[in-house]
Amino acid sequence: MPGRDTMLDERPRVLAAGASALARTLLSYEPLDPVEVRAVEAGLGGVLTHRAGSNVELDGEGLPVLVVADGWAASVVALEPDRRQIVDLHLAGDVVDMADLQAKDLTLTALTRLRVQTAGGAMARLHRLGAPGRLGRAWRLKQEADRRRAVRHIVRLGRMSAYQRIADFLLELQVRQQRATGSAAGVIDLPLTQDVLADHLGLSVVHVNRVLQQIRRDGLIACRGARIAVRDPARLAHHALRA
Amino acid sequence: MPGRDTMLDERPRVLAAGASALARTLLSYEPLDPVEVRAVEAGLGGVLTHRAGSNVELDGEGLPVLVVADGWAASVVALEPDRRQIVDLHLAGDVVDMADLQAKDLTLTALTRLRVQTAGGAMARLHRLGAPGRLGRAWRLKQEADRRRAVRHIVRLGRMSAYQRIADFLLELQVRQQRATGSAAGVIDLPLTQDVLADHLGLSVVHVNRVLQQIRRDGLIACRGARIAVRDPARLAHHALRA
């Protein structure tokens, strides 16, 4: 089968109007005026760039709140060598509270070239303590969405077949990317190895490979490099629930 | 092994008989003086009792923060009829933020006779926004522990065998119960049906049954009704990691 796949995909992402992924994400939850949007972007610190495969460490003393500007990161629990669980995937527009990563054996790893920004004091406070107003509400909605996502992932791991897990994961990803980068519906950017997918979805690489092929053969998706086209969203959603 | 140690002796190891499970739990994270303990208990509202099997609904308008006084509750995601995932188990001393349960198809169910208290305004604020002082710190530590527990559960579901899942779950439970009720080490109170266990651990009832027997036959635990005795904690812990 000519399934040609991934590799580092370093095209500069096309972001309309210069809006950051975080701002886009927040806007997708709550209408914000330009002043509030600027407040968000002004609240972000310098950009740190990490190579794919490197761990994001905290050199400073505080426990900053990070925002993913670009690229993919993962919260990883290492078990025996060659055995790990990717607890969560973080992509552009996501907020990562490093305080939650203090748990031993839980590390933040760059899966692709990764750019993160530290959230300044005001933003970190907004994140940890909440804030009134539309901005606070947008942020709160984002946090609630993340908690729902965690629940969804537990359901995936606990009660879904491999086919369902992958279908459901792709659907979730599509929505997330639409929110964060305003990407077109029906298109998913997935610059991850099947190995990473496997460790996130609790499956073996081989099985992920086979099931992905099955989903393609079923005409639900089509792959071209790191890009996935959702051919039949309705049927994909249907299979995520029962199949 | 009661190591005699001045630092340890400052911590109230033996708790007052009438202390609530919540107070006990918080004390297990941070030494609190009697005034602070009373503040916690004064911050709790009336007790609501639920029959086993009933759902905990919100009759009032607000989204209260609940504290489990007694019994077991579960956050349940219902899939098809006869298919569900128990996302989390709540036992005495646990704090349940009903705001997190607003997600559709996520309900709070009483697994046994259940008594819950609403956390009054001050306590709810402390929960949602944090607070300074030892009390705030204790609460924050409890919340962090809960987040670590969620991560641990994802690892269980994603990367552990049935044997490991059950062993690891029992170990976690033992520690939780020691914290909340000061129960003896090596004893677990588990008034849950194997059905519930299965839906929490992502397994079938039949398999839970067989694996439990295996663990018993291996001499790691012994069961007498709803009471489990941990016969060999070290080996149980070992099997939770690699078996």
Next chain:
DNA sequence: CGGGACCTTGATTATCTTCAATGCTAGTGG
């Protein structure tokens, strides 16, 4: 050209589910 990272494939095996009974115990009403 050789090596490395990743995807793909086939064969084999293990783990776990499903189906279908069978006990067991406690509660209920006659």
Next chain:
DNA sequence: CCACTAGCATTGAAGATAATCAAGGTCCCG
């Protein structure tokens, strides 16, 4: 007191799903 039921634990047999093992294959890069 005794069926009688309901809920739960247990068993066996059969089958499905997914893991593991072991190669190849492709593409890219130094």
